[in-house]
Amino acid sequence: MQTLDHTAYLTLRQGADVLEADGKGDKVLRLSDGTMLKLFRRKRLLTSALWAPYAQRFAQNCRALHERDVECPTARRVYRIPSIERDAVHYDPLPGRTLRQLLDSDTPEGLRAQLGVFVARLHEAGVYFRSAHLGNVVLTPENNLGLIDIADLRIYRKPLGKRLRLRNFKHMLRYRQDREWLLANTEFLEHYLQHQHHCTERELTLALSR
Template sequence: MQTLDHAVYLNMREGADVLEADGKGDKVLRLADGSMLKLFRRKRLLTSALWAPYARRFADNCQVLRERGIECPSVRQVYRIPSIKRDAVHYDPLPGRTLRQLLGTDASLRAQLGEFMARLHEDGIYFRSAHLGNVVLTPENTLGLIDIADLRAYRKPLRKGLRLRNFKHMLRYREDRAWLLADTQFAEHYLRHQHVCNAKELSLALNT
C-alpha cells in the first residue's frame, strides 16, 4: 500500500466527478482520465480493517477473480492517504452497464445470470454484495463483478448453505426480486450448471 501525499491527492482529484459521498466525505470519484478512486474509512477503532484494509481487499479480490477468469475492474494502485484518514483503491472500471440499468430489456439476461451465479459458486466465490447493481454486462456480452471489497474466495465450490444465503442477498431489493422471479429462467439455468442445490431448495430460497 503506497502512501499518497496530500498535494498529490488534490492534484489527482482535480476535475473529478463525485459519484458517491456521505456526511463523512467522498466515497467514489471518477477522475479526469475516466479511472475511479474508491475511498474507504475505518468506521470503528477496533476492526479487521486494521490488518486487512478494505482497499487492499478490493485489490486482492480483483486479482483472485482475474485468476479464475471472472471479469472485474483493473486495479492501478492501492493508497493510504493520511491527510484525510482514508485508504483508497485506484482502478479502471469494468466497461458495460449494470443489470439494474438493463431491467426491462432482454429477458434472456436472467438465464445468463443464472449460469453466471452457478459459475461463481462452483469457483468458490461468495459475493455478499450480490445484487443487480453490482453485476455488469460488458460490451462483449459477458458478465462481470464490481464493488467487490465484500467478497470471499474459497478453494472449493461453495457449500449449499452459502449458496442459499447468497440468493437471499440478491433478493433484498424489491426491483431486483421482481425481475429475477419474473419467470423461471434464472433458477433453471442456475440448476443446470451446478450439482449442489436441488430445485426444491433453490425455490424455497428464492420465494421466502
C-alpha cells in the same frame, strides 16, 4: 500500500467527478483520465480493516477474479491517505451497464438465463459475493457479465457449499425490484440449477420463498 501525501492526493483528484459521497466525505471519484478512485474509511476503532484494509481487499479480489476469468475492474494501486484518514484503490472500471440499469430500458433477451449460468459459475469457482444484487453485476459491451464493488467478496478454494449458496441467493433478493425481475419467470433458477450440483430445485425454492 503506498502512502499518498495531501498535495499528491489533490493532484490526483484534480478535475475529478464525485460519483458517490455521504456526510463523511467523498466515496467514489471518476478521475480526469476516466479511471476511478474508491475511498474507504474505518468506521470503528477495532475492526478487521486494521489488518485487512478494504482498499487492499478490493485490489486482491480484482486479481483473484481475473485469475478465474471473471470480469471485474482492474486495480492499479492502493493508497493510504493520512491527511483525510482514508485508504483508496485506484482502478480501471469495468465498462458496461449494471443489470439494474438495464431493467429501465430494453432488457436483452435471455439475460435471466445468462445470469443464472454466471451465478452458478461463480459458486462453482468458490466465489461468495455478499453484496450480490443487480446493481453490482455489469453487462459488458461484449455481452459478458462481470462484477463491481467487490471489496467484501470472499473466495474459497472449493466450490461453495449448500449453506453459502442459499445465503447468497437471499442476498440477491433483498431488493424488491431485483426480486420481481429475477423471479418473473423460471429462467434464472433453471439455468442456475443446470450448471451446478449442490442445491436441488426444492431447496432453492424454499430458500427464496422465505
